[in-house]
Amino acid sequence: MRVPLFHLGYTLDSGQVFRWQRDGEWWRGVVGRRSLRLRQEDGELVVQGDADEAFLRRYFRLDDDLEAIYADISRDEDIAAVIDRFRGLRLIRQEVWECSASYLLASYANVPRIKMMIESVCRTYGARLPDGRYAFPTPEELAEGGDIAACRLGYRADWLRCYARSVRDGEFDLDKLKGLDYESSVRYLKTVRGIGDKVADCIALFSLDHLQACPVDVRIARAMKERYGVSGSYKKVSEHARRHFGRYAGYAQEYLYLAEDRAQKKASTASSPGTRTPAP
DNA sequence: AACCAGGTCTCGA
């Protein structure tokens, strides 16, 4: 399918989603119960698997007018340069249950481990797909399934089981959540054990279309301090970012995240020169 | 081998 301004690699490698992996020129991933392979050739997205054009257009937010968003969030030279470097990075529109359950697990863990935990949860509770991969489990499957200890979730295990039961029982209402504005949705999300400021913002941004949400993790905190001299509480930094970047602050946040991520990876590979001989 | 990670919870001021 033909796509507008879009960079598949930046988009799938920006820490938004946890079930995609690079496989040569292809990206392999599972979204809900669809197993997919994607490859980009300039303005063409090559698709293998059960995804129609409408689904991908929605998932990758291809209808967002990126140039208009760039114009809106380019409030200073610094962010403009970052945007220019990662042009085509898009936010991904995730399904609410999968997004919220995934980010519930994401607290205080690094991306490789988050991917492991989620893969483990899918293998343990999710439906097996024709190609051998596993769908993300439904709240019912997760609430009623067997041993969660094998998933190695640590203290997140109880959070996830409780959340799944709560959604299954209708105590936490995902349809109600979808109807709330940004502030109300964050307030409602934070009633869930394990969902705090940061995770609530991730869910609001990645699955509820609240593009002003600005999740602040350690990289964004670092970026906001180094680039704008802003530090302090979550509320302070997040609100400053939202005021500074405006109604698409979440987009600005994602570009900063990828820039910080790349900078950190580059620094760590430079400082560890391959094999090191142990001290005598 | 320490330190850190897409943080949250609890508790005391």
Next chain:
DNA sequence: TCGAGACCTGGT
């Protein structure tokens, strides 16, 4: 409302 400390576990 805010800051401080604890926390499962695996990567780096």
